[in-house]
Amino acid sequence: MDLGEINPVLLVASLMVAATPLLLAAIGELVVEKAGVLNLGVEGMMIIGAISGFAISVETGSPWLGFIAAAIGGAILSLLFVLLTQVALANQVASGLALTLFGLGFSALLGQSYVGVKPPSMGEINIPFISDIPVIGPILFQHDPILYLGIALIAAVWAVLKYTRIGLILRAVGENHDAAHALGYKVIKIRIMAIMFGGACAGLGGAYISLIRVPQWTEGMTAGVGWIALALVVFASWKPWRVLLGAYLFGGITVLQLNLQAAGVAIPVEYLAMSPYIITILVLVILSADKSSAPASLGRIFHASH
Amino acid sequence: MKFKSLLTTATIALGLATGAVAQDKTKVGFVYVGPVGDGGWTYEHNKGRLAVEEHFGDKVETVFVESVPEGPDAERVMTQMALDGADLIFTTSFGYMDPTINVAKKFPDVKFEHATGYKTADNVSVYSARFYEGRAVQGHIAGKMTKSNTIGYIGSYPIPEVIRGINSAYIHAKKVNPDVEFKIVWAYTWFDPAKEADAATVLIEQGADVILQHTDSTAPQAAAQEAGNVITFGQASDMGEYAPMPRVSSIIDNWAPYYIARVQAVADGTWSTANTWDGIGPGMVEIGEISDAVPADVKEEALALKAALADGSYHAFTGPLKKQDGSDWLADGETADDGTLAGMNFYVEGLEGEIPQ
Known part of the structure; x- marks a missing residue:
């Protein structure tokens, strides 16, 4: 065993990278659920984002355009969910699952000609002097821009939900859609916007995997991150900063356990392998002892005639 | 829930796709652990499947289900394949070992081939590469x-x-x-x-x-x-x-020659339980x-x-x-x-x- 081989600076830096896809997908889903909609199609929207971001950045040579395309791709797929649940009033659970299945299959089709292609690199932000500060520099100031965008999104969602009128209306729709409707708010319209925001975020998260974390395209490459994001939103009690905490915990322990294994620490590997799930759940469950509960209208179908 | 619906869809699709086929064809099923586009393990097994199709042309029909989790779900996929009339089923991951043996017991007339495992039966062969x-x-x-x-x-x-x-x-x-x-x-x-x-x-x-x-x-x-x-x-x-x-x-991994040989054996009626473990020499x-x-x-x-x-x-x-x-x-x-x-x-x-x- 040689713990000295683990470089804590690199460890923290790579845990932030490992957490970002989860963070992006989860914050999008948080907004969707706050509006009272349960979209289980996160995994499908992520993988569509992963391939559309990958394809566009390879074709144009610009990772930025790729990420924009990923957000649009995820949002377009979420429109299918809108059509099913908000227009046709279909069951949200079934529609979400269908969205995931469709996304996985459709992305495999789209990605046929992109297997083994190397995407253009986004590069890291390098601020003179600041990025060179020992320890703090590599941890905080030497990342790709999307990682900072993820953190900024958390802050923005938190501020909007808490302090703005838009946030208040969104929460009202999620808590009691009949009352919101009676007050004259366009419940369906607001939910559609929330769902598309969620789709765009999930798309970004997927593209982060295919363009930065791995970087390549492989079928099914999101490998369940969307499902973890869904669980994370619940365990984080629908609170943005807890989503950040949960994502960093999960990403962090995932990377840490690999590091411990490589350094030969004498903890049975099975425990290390399951530790990200257990520790994340434990911490968030303890935190949610304050009885914050789900949006009251979560998963319920709204029709103006009710 | 996800896998369940995935499999249901997959098996229904299989059923639809294969229901109308004439019986004189040899029907071969493949169960894959990953997507065929993984660029690695499953990709090569699928190349073997395509080689079988090319070699036998109209005489053989192949079906496959990808991304099948190792465990009970695999059993259902194999059962469905057998019910749909497969004559030979290749199960291509170590974790399919017990499911393969279980399903093989229920379908004595169907031949099974399990990759990288070590349990055989009258109608189950194992094959692996060194x-x-x-x-x-x-x-x-x-x-x-x-x-x-x-x-x-x-x-x-x-x-x-x-x-x-x-x-x-x-x-x-x-x-x-x-x-x-x-x-x-x-x-x-x-x-x-x-x-x-x-x-x-x-x-x-x-x-x-x-x-x-x-x-x-x-x-x-x-x-x-x-x-x-x-x-x-x-x-x-x-x-x-x-x-x-x-x-x-x-x-x-070059599975094509082995797959072709085994499909031929089933078509000829000469298939018997085997334990194949070939290396660089035979080209596997x-x-x-x-x-x-x-x-x-x-x-x-x-x-x-x-x-x-x-x-x-x-x-x-x-x-x-x-x-x-x-x-x-x-x-x-x-x-x-x-x-x-x-x-x-x-x-x-x-x-x-x-x-x-």
Whole structure:
């Protein structure tokens, strides 16, 4: 065993990278659920984002355009969910699952000609002097821009939900859609916007995997991150900063356990392998002892005639 | 829930697609653990399936279901295939072993072929390739080329097939470079590109400049390419899109001849239970082209080693070898028997860490 081989600076830096896809997908889903909609199609929207971001950045040579395309791709797929649940009033659970299945299959089709292609690199932000500060520099100031965008999104969602009128209306729709409707708010319209925001975020998260974390395209490459994001939103009690905490915990322990294994620490590997799930759940469950509960209208179908 | 619906959809689709087919065709089913586009393990099995289709043309019909989780769900997929009239079913992952045996009991007239397992029955054959022969060649190149003397190894699950590979690579790396050290990380997945890439990155951060993988996707190759100055080897498939660097060579699984032969046997009615374990010699294991990143003399030695393994003049596990705990395993000149290899659950002397049990 040689713990000295683990470089804590690199460890923290790579845990932030490992957490970002989860963070992006989860914050999008948080907004969707706050509006009272349960979209289980996160995994499908992520993988569509992963391939559309990958394809566009390879074709144009610009990772930025790729990420924009990923957000649009995820949002377009979420429109299918809108059509099913908000227009046709279909069951949200079934529609979400269908969205995931469709996304996985459709992305495999789209990605046929992109297997083994190397995407253009986004590069890291390098601020003179600041990025060179020992320890703090590599941890905080030497990342790709999307990682900072993820953190900024958390802050923005938190501020909007808490302090703005838009946030208040969104929460009202999620808590009691009949009352919101009676007050004259366009419940369906607001939910559609929330769902598309969620789709765009999930798309970004997927593209982060295919363009930065791995970087390549492989079928099914999101490998369940969307499902973890869904669980994370619940365990984080629908609170943005807890989503950040949960994502960093999960990403962090995932990377840490690999590091411990490589350094030969004498903890049975099975425990290390399951530790990200257990520790994340434990911490968030303890935190949610304050009885914050789900949006009251979560998963319920709204029709103006009710 | 997700897998359930996935499988339901898949099996319904299978049923629809195959219901109307005439009975005189031989129908062959394939169960895959990953997507056919993984660029590795499943990709090669699917190439074998396509070769069967091409070889037999109209006389054979093939069906496949991809990304089938190892466990009870696999049983349902196999059962559905058998109900849909498959004559022969290839189940292509170690974790399908018990499900295959269970389903085979229910369908005595259907032939089953399970890859990399060891349980047979009247209608169940097993087949595998001696990947460890390829690992020996990899170990040789890795030992010669590492500058940090640290080789990272991404394991999937601690099963004999993977442990054999680690031992074989280590023995041959150590032989040419006594200072070499292996760092082993278990990913506990066959296919999860993000996790595989993370594992590769961690190993590189801890000083490895050679990455060997026993997982199915090309993600570790991408991570090594990103890091620069790290070499890798294609696993199961050539992964030639990452040549000449980081991928300097590869182990390629060539299932096509075996699949064609077995389908022929079913069509002729001559199929019988077999336990096939072929290596470089019969061509089931191929060594992908060694790229120019490898010095010419190392390449020559590697090819010589490959030739010796192929013609049987050298066995990858030749004594004197000791087990990790220091006890004797093989005496000088003695070679390992297939029984020990098939159930290998120990590291050889010099490897650090414990095998998860």
